[in-house]
Amino acid sequence: MLKKCQNRNSKWRKWFSIGPQNVCRQCAESIRGLIKLHELSRPKKLLVFINPQSGSKTGEKIYRRKVAPLFSLCEIQTKVIVTQTENHSKDVLRETDLSDYDGIVCVGGDGTLSEIANGYLQRCYRDGHIDWDNPETVLPRPRLPIGVIPTGSGDTIVRFMNETRSVTTATIHIILGRTRGIDFGSVHNRHKLLSYTCLLIGYGLYGRLIEAIEIRRWLPGRIRYSVIPMIELLNVRSFDVKVQMLKPVIEKESQEGNTSHGNRDPEKTRIQPDTKWEWSNQYEGPLLGVDSFIVHLMPVGNSMRPYMGNGLAQVTLVKNCSRISHLSHLIKLMDRSPGFYDYDFIEEHNVKGYRVEAFPKSQGRRIPEMYLMNCDGDLIKLEEPCFEVRVHKELIKLFTWIDEDWPEWVETKSETLSR
Incomplete structure (x- = not known):
């Protein structure tokens, strides 16, 4: 049997086993079976970019202390690249074979995410011979999701997606492999x-x-x-x-009931x-x-x-x-x-x-x-x-907990x- 106990010194609930060994073994096999059901969606290999100049310039230290141990514990392979100059990640994405990777991770802020997303999209559309300069072009969705480890000044996108700037929370969402597509806007000047x-x-x-x-x-x-x-x-x-x-x-459409939101009363269609x-x-x-x-x-x-x-x-x-x-x-x-x-x-x-x-x-x-x-x-x-x-x-998928x-x-x- 499994019995639940509460440790006052930890926010996590702990479980321990008592009873016949065969019962415990069956429970363990059931748990392993449930984990395997989600194995296909969990990343096995990640391409990680660290921006050492982002925010308080502690990206490398945060990754080594908080992120890398969790990836290692979950047997996720990583290739880590510390960017040296602006647009370094774009240059890497332009030449790297991405077929073996299950996702891209950026350790930085909103600017780092923007640089990596731009580099990845342009790489995919170059390979697919897609005219990204034409605003009328219907852009296909790339395969790889992107995860963000927040080490920037604002980390707006992470706060929107995870409702917290916690590095550990962002890491766990990447490990679990749950994703959600988000919108992107393309900005053009004279069809460029x-x-x-x-x-x-x-x-x-x-x-x-x-x-x-x-x-x-x-x-x-x-x-x-x-x-x-x-x-x-x-x-x-x-x-x-x-x-x-x-x-x-x-x-x-006709609306029933009260549609007011705070001090606004919009008419929805x-x-x-x-x-x-x-x-x-x-x-x-x-x-x-x-x-x-x-x-x-x-x-x-x-x-x-x-x-x-x-x-x-x-x-x-x-x-x-x-x-x-x-x-x-x-x-x-x-x-x-x-x-x-x-x-x-x-x-x-x-x-x-x-x-x-x-x-x-x-x-x-x-x-x-x-x-x-x-x-x-x-x-x-x-x-x-x-x-x-x-x-x-929903042009690009991000690792996040949002499922509604x-x-x-x-x-x-x-x-x-x-x-």
Whole structure:
């Protein structure tokens, strides 16, 4: 027989055996049988990239002390590569034979994940002769899932996926082999791919912020990500843009009961497999920024819950406003507090794609924000102030515990931007 006991010095419950030896043997065989049922989904060999410069620069130490022993205990083979320069992981992925691997692991932050995801996607599409520069191309999903061991400054994607920045928790999810697909956006400029992104595409203010932060990398992370944005916010300027959006043409479903989420009362419409899409001229005029979140943040109680698999980008158009109001909006956004969209100068849209074109000649002077983009924390400088974004549903699988169905719905508002 097996008897359960509770050890007060540990949060784990322990089991020990008593009774006839043959009964214990049968129980052990049953447990081994259950484990074998899940063997096919558990990784046996992993390609690990460690970014030694990420966050507090402790990635190698954390991997050796907390991650490698667990992989070894579970008999997972690893090939570990410590990146030496920017885009080192891209170079490795471009040349490495990936057929023997069951997954890729990045030890770092959101920027490390972005670099590895971009390198892996481009490697797969190069081998498959797929035109990744064309925004209309339907991108196939690569085979290998990616795991993230959080050692960065923000680790946003890990907090969204695992609801914790625990290194041990992230490692266990990789070992168990459970995965979930997340959306990626492709960013194009004049039919040329600039980047793939899974979190944020910021144009205008966010582009200026990331440039200022990159210039001052010698400052501690907390100062760079808290003080510098406040300084740059005082100098932000608007510029004239034209925004087109790819929206669904769907019939509204009747909703029963209360659909309010916190202080919002959205009108929901459901996306069907045969949904048709059309481009529309959404706005033309001055804006402070055009930002999109591939991860949706929706109000649930007193917090915002992330959704990462509905195939849409959450686009916000930021109009002219006072610095105090803008700061209030940014603080709520950073804290993931409900109501950060409920401002008169914020317009929210959920779209499958969008196009942005700025007009330098109408400004009378060069505005740096028109040529700067923030893609998952990476600075991209545009040769021309225009770009196009497309969202690809569940393009890459990540190792995570999430198993519920993310809702396939898009919120629409009766309000539209006035010119």
